[in-house]
Amino acid sequence: MRAIPPTTASTPATGVLLPPHPVLSDYYTDEAGRLVQVRRWFDDTAVHYDWVNGLMSFGSGVYYRTEALRRFGLVPGERLLDCGSGTGVIAAIAQRIVGPSGLVVALDPSSGMLAQARGRGVRNLVPGRAERLPFADASFDRLSMGYALRHVADLGVTFREYLRVLEPGGSLLLLEITRPRSLVGTAALRAYMRTLVPLATRWLHHGRDTAALMRYYWDTIEHCVPPETILEALRAAGFEQVRRQTQLGIFSEYTAVRPTRVQNDQRLEMEQQ
Numbered sequence: 001m002r003a004i005p006p007t008t009a010s011t012p013a014t015g016v017l018l019p020p021h022p023v024l025s026d027y028y029t030d031e032a033g034r035l036v037q038v039r040r041w042f043d044d045t046a047v048h049y050d051w052v053n054g055l056m057s058f059g060s061g062v063y064y065r066t067e068a069l070r071r072f073g074l075v076p077g078e079r080l081l082d083c084g085s086g087t088g089v090i091a092a093i094a095q096r097i098v099g100p101s102g103l104v105v106a107l108d109p110s111s112g113m114l115a116q117a118r119g120r121g122v123r124n125l126v127p128g129r130a131e132r133l134p135f136a137d138a139s140f141d142r143l144s145m146g147y148a149l150r151h152v153a154d155l156g157v158t159f160r161e162y163l164r165v166l167e168p169g170g171s172l173l174l175l176e177i178t179r180p181r182s183l184v185g186t187a188a189l190r191a192y193m194r195t196l197v198p199l200a201t202r203w204l205h206h207g208r209d210t211a212a213l214m215r216y217y218w219d220t221i222e223h224c225v226p227p228e229t230i231l232e233a234l235r236a237a238g239f240e241q242v243r244r245q246t247q248l249g250i251f252s253e254y255t256a257v258r259p260t261r262v263q264n265d266q267r268l269e270m271e272q273q
């Protein structure tokens with residue numbers, strides 16, 4: 001697998017482009033090509049996504065996402081935006097938690113994925129990308145993104161959009177799979193996700209595209225920027241209380257809070273003293 005470092009990549013502090021992973025030249029050669037390929041894969045494989053996801057996670061996907069939302073502290077009456085909602089697994093769970101007095105909006109660029117989310121009972125579906133959200137400032141109390149951060153073009157642009165659409169005091173939850181720190185752990189997970197899952201997918205007649213998407217899925221994980229870079233990009237975008245918790249060493253849960261005006265004012269006062 002050839003991974004070509006992007007020529008524009010830089011640290012979050014400089015405000016220059018910060019893609020979540022380098023160009024993966026086995027699949028595409030430039031950003032335009034990546035957009036077309038990723039969009040096509042997710043559209044074409046949307047009907048198989050839940051099945052493959054169930055296989056990959058040994059059927060624990062809904063339980064894990066429910067627990068993650070519980071740890072996040074989502075409560076009835078809140079307004080949540082689920083970015084990169086896919087088939088709407090997180091959005092459907094969130095709808096049940098926030099109840100009739102709350103609001104859940106599922107956003108995704110893939111019409112195939114949004115159709116699956118509709119079938120699952122997700123009520124508010126919006127086509128769009130995380131980098132350019134079609135919502136007014138401070139529209140949501142909470143924002144979630146499950147396993148989609150590796151598909152955005154730029155972490156800085158995305159996190160500034162997240163900050164903008166959250167209320168002051170609002171919070172975000174990013175779920176991601178992170179490459180294990182040990183070489184042995186990485187090799188084992190690679191064998192499972194890049195070889196076994198795609199093979200099983202093909203044997204069980206869920207198509208070449210789904211198998212190719214699963215290989216790509218692993219490659220984006222293996223070449224993803226380290227957790228420290230994601231945490232730093234969240235801080236650079238203006239978030240506070242930026243944290244990462246892990247489950248089983250590979251399931252990362254990033255949380256962060258948009259500062260309230262009071263906190264900003266307090267900081268200004270302290271700086272002036």
Ligand SMILES: C[S@@+](CC[C@H](N)C(=O)[O-])C[C@H]1O[C@@H](n2cnc3c(N)ncnc32)[C@H](O)[C@@H]1O
Pocket residue numbers: 038042053083084085086087088089090107108109110113128129130131145146147148151152153
């Ligand atoms: C692996 S699926 C994750 C679905 C779901 N969130 C879950 O928990 O299973 C990734 C989703 O991200 C979407 N996606 C790709 N590029 C995106 C972007 N720039 N902004 C938001 N979502 C994007 C894809 O269409 C796909 O539905």
